[in-house]
Amino acid sequence: MTYFVVLFLIGFVLGVVAVASNPAPYFAALGLVFAAAGGCGVLVGHGGSFLSLVLFLIYLGGMLVVFAYTAALAAEPYPEAWGDWSVLGYVLLYMVGLLVIGGWLSVDWYINSWVVIDDFGTFSLLRGDFSGVSIIYSFGGGMLIVSGWVLLLSLFVVLELTRGLSRGCLRAV
């Protein structure tokens, strides 16, 4: 279990390195998918399977799909992947920075630093993460209404931003 968590953590950080080195947006979205998959694996290893499901569903299935087809606006004839020297320079810079700082911090890590705290005492139907999320519907009712209102308002924000016909924003004329 600990070994899986270590592998998923490494996959998460490498995925974020793949995004941060700024290749063409097609490949950056792919790196973000791998980073989200690694992050979901870490959460599952720690016992938060509902939060991992929410991340996959909303983040990858909702937001990243929108980014993926918006990548059609960023089309270029020769997209730069991580093999191009301009992107590879950033990748090497970030990997060297990670290894240096990780090496400086890892003197305090021992074999039990990676062990996962999970509730193995009882096999209960109620896990901590989704029991906690259901608090939104009782004590967190105000925050539920506020976030619903914010989502509705952002819909109108998007409508105003992309209005066009010289009434939108970012007009060059």
Next chain:
Amino acid sequence: MTPVHFSFSSAFILALMGLAFHRTHFLSALLCLEGMMLSLFIALSLWSLQLEATTHAATPMLLLAFSACEASAGLALLVATARTHGTDRLQSLNLLQC
């Protein structure tokens, strides 16, 4: 700093550096912003899971809701940029250049 703490902190700082050192496309800067949001989601979820603070399990869900608003606003700006300037390359946003 435990290794898990180091991993999501370094993911946040890496995505922030990717946003700061943006190169050509506006969309890749927005994807770095999404990477920062992902690392914050992992951080808040691990806080709730490792400290067994179950009432804090709602915080990553609310973070996800607000980050969806932010992503939609960013993409609407991208579409508006592509509509007026013809491309989302950052070199074309040069009206204020002297």
